[in-house]
Amino acid sequence: MAEQSLKDKTVKGTAWTALESVLRYGVSFVVGIILARLLSPDDYGLIGILTIFIAIFEVVINGGFIYAIIRKNDAEEIDYCTVFFTNLVLSIIMAGLLFAGSGLIAKFFKREELLLLMQVMSSILIIDALALVQKARLTKALDFKTQTKVSVTAAILSGIIGVIMAYTSFGVWALVAQQLSNACLATLMYWIVNRWIPKLQFSVQSFREMWKFGWKLMLSGIFNNLSMQLHHVVIGKVFSPASLGQYTRAYQFGQIFSGNLTSVVQRVAFPVMSKIQDNPIRLKDAYRRLIKTTVFPTFILMLSLAAVARPLLVVLIGEKWIPAAYMLQILCISMMIYPLQALNLNAIQVMGRSDLTLRINIIKNLLIAIPVTVGLLTNIYWMLVADVVRSYMCYYLNAYYSKPLLNYSIVDQIRDILPSLYIALGVAIPVYALSFMGWNNYITLAVQIVVGVVLFFGICKTVKPYEYTELKGITVGLVKKNK
Numbered sequence: 001m002a003e004q005s006l007k008d009k010t011v012k013g014t015a016w017t018a019l020e021s022v023l024r025y026g027v028s029f030v031v032g033i034i035l036a037r038l039l040s041p042d043d044y045g046l047i048g049i050l051t052i053f054i055a056i057f058e059v060v061i062n063g064g065f066i067y068a069i070i071r072k073n074d075a076e077e078i079d080y081c082t083v084f085f086t087n088l089v090l091s092i093i094m095a096g097l098l099f100a101g102s103g104l105i106a107k108f109f110k111r112e113e114l115l116l117l118m119q120v121m122s123s124i125l126i127i128d129a130l131a132l133v134q135k136a137r138l139t140k141a142l143d144f145k146t147q148t149k150v151s152v153t154a155a156i157l158s159g160i161i162g163v164i165m166a167y168t169s170f171g172v173w174a175l176v177a178q179q180l181s182n183a184c185l186a187t188l189m190y191w192i193v194n195r196w197i198p199k200l201q202f203s204v205q206s207f208r209e210m211w212k213f214g215w216k217l218m219l220s221g222i223f224n225n226l227s228m229q230l231h232h233v234v235i236g237k238v239f240s241p242a243s244l245g246q247y248t249r250a251y252q253f254g255q256i257f258s259g260n261l262t263s264v265v266q267r268v269a270f271p272v273m274s275k276i277q278d279n280p281i282r283l284k285d286a287y288r289r290l291i292k293t294t295v296f297p298t299f300i301l302m303l304s305l306a307a308v309a310r311p312l313l314v315v316l317i318g319e320k321w322i323p324a325a326y327m328l329q330i331l332c333i334s335m336m337i338y339p340l341q342a343l344n345l346n347a348i349q350v351m352g353r354s355d356l357t358l359r360i361n362i363i364k365n366l367l368i369a370i371p372v373t374v375g376l377l378t379n380i381y382w383m384l385v386a387d388v389v390r391s392y393m394c395y396y397l398n399a400y401y402s403k404p405l406l407n408y409s410i411v412d413q414i415r416d417i418l419p420s421l422y423i424a425l426g427v428a429i430p431v432y433a434l435s436f437m438g439w440n441n442y443i444t445l446a447v448q449i450v451v452g453v454v455l456f457f458g459i460c461k462t463v464k465p466y467e468y469t470e471l472k473g474i475t476v477g478l479v480k481k482n483k
Contacts, residue, residue, distance in 0.1 A: 027152065029256060031159035035174065036249060036317035038166040045241030047175040048248040049109055050121050052229040052236075057094040059221035061087055061129050064214025066136050067349060071213070075140070081201040083210065084133040091129030098122040109236060113172070121176060127183040133198070134190035150189040158182035213352065220361040227368040231387070234375050243323075243380060250327035253313070257301040258335035261294060262342045284406045287347055289470070291413060294339045296420040296467035303428035304452050306332035310435065311445040330384040334391040340417070341391075344398035351405045360401055364394050419465050427455045 036044075065083045069075050102118035138147050162178030170177070236244040305312075309332070310325040348356050367390050375383030399410040431452045435444055460468040 027155040027159050031163060032252060033316050034163050035166050036321065039171065041242040041245030043172040043175065044245035044248045045236060046114065046117065046172045048232055048244045049114060049236050050117055052232045053098060053105065054121060054124060055229060056222065056225045057098055057125055058128060059225050060094055060218065061090045061125060062132065064217030065210050066132055067217050068210035068214040069136055070140050078201050078203045079206045080133055081198045082203050082206040084198045085202055086207065087129045087132050091126045095122045095125040117176060124180055124183050127187050131187040131190045134194045134196060137194060137196055146193050150186055150193060153189065154182050154186040157185055216355055216358040220357045223361040223365045227365045230368055230372060234372055235380060238376060239380055246324040247327055249321055250324040250331055253328050254331045254335045257305060258298060258338045261298050262339045284408050287343060287406055288408060288416065291340065291343055292416050292467050293470050294343065295417045298339050299336055299420045299424035300427060300456065302332045302336035303424045304431060307428045307432035308445060308448045311441040314441045315445050326381065327384060330388065334388040337391050337395050341395045341398050344402040347402045347406050356401050360397050363397055367393055420467060423459050423465065426459050427452055430455060
């Protein structure tokens with residue numbers, strides 16, 4: 001594939017994936033604001049507990065096969081059918097286990113309502129599994145436009161369902177209905193637009209080939225999710241579901257920028273970089289440019305979000321969520337490094353080193369003992385501070401193991417991202433200082449936004465960083481093509 005062709009496909013794929021994230025999370029953001037005003041932190045805490053187990057079981061269902069088939073450049077029909085039926089069988093088994101264990105989960109958290117909630121939510125595992133190969137086929141074809149249409153439509157319709165149920169006093173069931181309807185609608189639309197029907201075929205050889213690559217990713221994903229969900233378990237069990245609800249809302253706000261950018265980068269980078277995995281010079285150059293242009297908006301948006309967290313949450317969802325604002329400020333410092341972690345891990349997977357991915361995630365899961373121990377001995381805020389330290393240690397691990405594969409050292413990466421950090425601090429520090437002026441939250445937030453925007457463009461126009469110029473050129477080029 002020619003270099004310009006690959007760049008065009010990367011830019012186009014990134015643009016559509018970014019548009020999907022903006023629209024889908026924009027819808028979710030608006031719906032979330034409405035639901036947060038109608039529902040309580042305790043309701044969000046209960047759905048947060050459900051999410052702990054759903055997320056872990058979904059990793060098992062994927063089993064790394066989706067990454068394996070996306071990475072396989074010569075995938076055939078038999079490969080897709082093998083992965084489809086493997087995922088389907090796994091989803092039925094996992095859903096059954098979750099359904100059967102719902103009583104133990106309710107007993108552990110001492111909330112009887114979790115029994116029925118978990119039994120109903122277990123069905124989402126099977127529904128999501130039906131769409132995995134459909135999405136993988138579109139991803140291999142770099143068709144992110146279709147995925148954007150599907151996910152945004154599902155988000156809008158399911159959001160409407162959730163709001164109606166919350167307004168009519170269904171409580172936590174409004175959140176359950178929103179998630180289930182989103183899964184059902186998205187899966188249905190993927191089958192309609194993709195027009196791929198699996199044949200009754202299964203290849204043991206294909207299974208073994210993809211299992212060889214995928215099982216390590218599966219274990220890595222399980223370990224990674226266990227460490228992530230352990231936060232929720234400790235908060236929900238040691239503190240309270242209401243505290244978990246506050247944390248969940250803070251985390252969701254942080255995900256608006258960090259999670260979306262990380263998702264965009266991972267979804268596009270893996271299939272694109274897999275096509276040039278045998279050209280180390282092009283691969284390093286591609287990752288270097290990708291890191292610089294990804295970190296630039298991430299650092300600026302996350303530090304700015306931390307600066308405006310308190311007035312933003314009070315204005316949007318009310319004063320009952322003030323504890324979430326303080327959690328969000330800490331989370332922003334931790335989450336701003338996520339795209340860097342993801343890209344380094346992405347490079348390791350592109351090079352077929354799923355063994356290193358497994359090793360890294362085992363070490364990361366040992367490191368989870370740091371914030372968990374701090375949380376048990378102190379409080380949730382110090383637990384989140386300890387997690388900041390852990391996040392940067394995890395980045396070091398990912399970069400350390402990707403260095404020999406990309407010939408791109410940690411020192412070189414830091415040199416490349418420092419300009420973005422300086423600009424982000426130059427915007428965020430003055431904006432945060434405005435929160436001490438004593439104005440009401442509405443005026444404070446409005447002034448902070450205006451000052452932040454002026455500072456950002458003023459600094460960029462003055463120093464003209466490469467990242468800003470590159471992103472501006474890409475944006476202008478896309479706009480001209482679509483006129």
